[in-house]
Amino acid sequence: MEVSQHSIIRDLYAEKAIHPEDEIRKRINFLKDYLLQTGAKGYVLGISGGQDSTLAGKLAQLAVDELNKEKNETYNFIGVRLPYGKQFDEEDAMTAMNFIAPSIALTVDIQPAVDQAAQAIEKATGRKLNDFQKGNTKARERMKVQYDLGAMYQCLVIGTNIASEELTGFYTKYGDGACDIAPLYGLNKRQGKQMLQVLQAPQALYEKVPTADLESDHPGLPDEEALGVTYDEIDDFLEGRKVDASIEAKLIQLYKQTAHKRKLPTTIYDQWWK
Numbered sequence: 001m002e003v004s005q006h007s008i009i010r011d012l013y014a015e016k017a018i019h020p021e022d023e024i025r026k027r028i029n030f031l032k033d034y035l036l037q038t039g040a041k042g043y044v045l046g047i048s049g050g051q052d053s054t055l056a057g058k059l060a061q062l063a064v065d066e067l068n069k070e071k072n073e074t075y076n077f078i079g080v081r082l083p084y085g086k087q088f089d090e091e092d093a094m095t096a097m098n099f100i101a102p103s104i105a106l107t108v109d110i111q112p113a114v115d116q117a118a119q120a121i122e123k124a125t126g127r128k129l130n131d132f133q134k135g136n137t138k139a140r141e142r143m144k145v146q147y148d149l150g151a152m153y154q155c156l157v158i159g160t161n162i163a164s165e166e167l168t169g170f171y172t173k174y175g176d177g178a179c180d181i182a183p184l185y186g187l188n189k190r191q192g193k194q195m196l197q198v199l200q201a202p203q204a205l206y207e208k209v210p211t212a213d214l215e216s217d218h219p220g221l222p223d224e225e226a227l228g229v230t231y232d233e234i235d236d237f238l239e240g241r242k243v244d245a246s247i248e249a250k251l252i253q254l255y256k257q258t259a260h261k262r263k264l265p266t267t268i269y270d271q272w273w274k
């Protein structure tokens, strides 16, 4: 099937425009309904100090706060800082934690686990993971810690998957791409920003340059620099606007190239990859 701007917008549930207040309400309700339906006791999410985890964390905290008022149960949101050693923008992570005020606030340093795993692989192969590959290990270690905490506290793992990153596949497969529930799905970066404004988040958090911050050699490397496309261009594309032909071609190519990340493992019965 032909992949086009139109088909991508449809497949990623991207909207031309949102009413931020309505989106906040709908997505809090989704988080509440899902807990009631599954019987889980809350949610867990890594809080980086970036835009997406600030928004998803705040919605999750608001959802459990409402449930705690409405039901005879105790629900928790676990906000967990997951630095690799010392995080270069630790101050932003603290600001995000203060804004969200999680029911349970934790910090787990992922450095020892990541370094041990890298050393064990080096011992076995005689080869070193490069800085980029180790970046993906960090994202997968963060996923693992969130699942361990989720199991311990009977909480489900939240993902910050948004349309702007789904489009380019700019996330680690089974790392930050893995989760139980994705309350921001369909939104673009600009729309997330509007929602954080309505939620009265500190401006520094939604004006912040998005970064995966995975490479030790390039702390805080802006996503836009790594991708070679700006979020304005990505969001224009997702909102159905005309973008430069070379940008359109690049985004469609990235979308196709990362299709495997948006599917369950390929089996002999699948046709989508052909």
Ligand SMILES: Nc1ncnc2c1ncn2[C@@H]1O[C@H](COP(=O)(O)OP(=O)(O)OC[C@H]2O[C@@H]([n+]3cccc(C(=O)O)c3)[C@H](O)[C@@H]2O)[C@@H](O)[C@H]1O
Residues within 6 Å of the ligand: 135, 136, 139, 165, 169, 170, 171, 172, 173, 174, 175, 176, 211, 212, 213, 214, 223, 226, 260, 266
């Ligand atoms: N056609 C195919 N069918 C099935 N599987 C396929 C495949 N091609 C690759 N793969 C598998 O996928 C792997 C590559 O995918 P993956 O491990 O994700 O790695 P990759 O896509 O190479 O790297 C992840 C990218 O996402 C960025 N990122 C990561 C995490 C967070 C953020 C952020 O914005 O916060 C950004 C990161 O900076 C990097 O540029 C391969 O090693 C292989 O195992």
Ligand SMILES: Nc1ncnc2c1ncn2[C@@H]1O[C@H](COP(=O)(O)OP(=O)(O)OP(=O)(O)O)[C@@H](O)[C@H]1O
Residues within 6 Å of the ligand: 045, 046, 047, 048, 049, 050, 051, 052, 053, 054, 080, 081, 082, 083, 084, 087, 142, 160, 176, 209, 210, 211, 212, 213
């Ligand atoms: N240092 C960190 N501490 C805790 N969680 C992290 C950390 N780095 C990444 N994560 C988790 O991985 C997710 C994906 O990272 P990503 O950079 O896309 O989102 P973000 O940092 O919240 O927002 P932004 O895209 O604006 O930087 C985050 O939302 C967060 O849940």
Ligand SMILES: [Mg+2]
Residues within 6 Å of the ligand: 048, 050, 051, 210, 211, 212, 213
């Ligand atoms: Mg980030």
